[in-house]
Every structure is written in C-alpha cells, then in structure tokens.
Amino acid sequence: MITLVVNGTARQIDADPSTPLLYVLRDQLQLNGAKFGCGLGQCGACTVLADGQAILSCVTPISVLQGRQITTVEGLGTVENPGPMQRAFIDAQAAQCGYCIPGMMMRAQALLQDNSRPTDAQIRAALEPNLCRCGTHMRILRAVHRAAALMQRADASTTDGGAR
C-alpha cells in the first residue's frame, strides 16, 4: 500500500510500486483530467505537478511520489468555480479538441509559480515538452498571459484586503 497526497487529500493506493501515476489517477482515483497520449514521456498530455514541479505521470512510478504533493487539473478548480488558469483557458477559447489542454494548464501553472510575468519566449520554452496536434498554440499563449494577469489581480486584491 502506498499513500499518495492528491489535490490535498491522502489516498491509500493498492498497486505495484512501479505503476505509473497516470494509471492510478485515471483507473483508481477516477481523476481523468490527465490524459494518456503517448505513454512514453513524449507528448505532455499526462502532465501533473509533484511539489509544484511539472512531471510526466505516464512515466513516473508511484514509488517515487510517496509523501509528495500531487496536483492534477482537478485540483485547480471546479466546473462551477474554475481557478484562474482554467478561467483563462476558457476565456481564450484555447481548446480545439482539448486533449492536450489539462497538461498545458499544469505545465503553465508550474511556470507561473516560478515566474509570475513570463514573456512570450519564456512561455514557449516552458511549454515546449507539451504537444498540441490541433495547433492552438497562439491561443494557449494568450491564455497563459491571461492566467498570469488573473493571478496577479487575485494577489493584489488579497494584499489590499489584508491592508484594510
């Protein structure tokens, strides 16, 4: 039995330690946001966060994730109350088929945690491991800039609120 902390909740997982995280997320925890694209670490569709860093869950065994904070796209918000990254991708209409989008959002989330105001070049470089077959790259770029702006606005209002 392995304990994984997923979206803030400890989950007991009964699986071989070599099982890729993606299979556990989708098959045991019914968290279907992360997608199976290639299964070989080559497309980014399965990207999630471990302690804030983007990882490819299709090639990451659960044995190395014990005690680490795993965040999936479901952890960024809900349909009723989308988080800033999700809101921005909706506003920018960044999805065509949508298959790559959860992975894009998670890698962008990791970027904005490190760099709250990335340039176009920095976003392109950070998202390079994630492929989009539909070619919505320009909208994805706009979405990440918008997410950065939404997060800064949220931070500013929190700071303002704290000052009052």
Ligand code: FES
């Ligand atoms: S499914 Fe993991 S990188 Fe393609």
Ligand code: FES
């Ligand atoms: S929106 Fe279809 S693969 Fe990116």
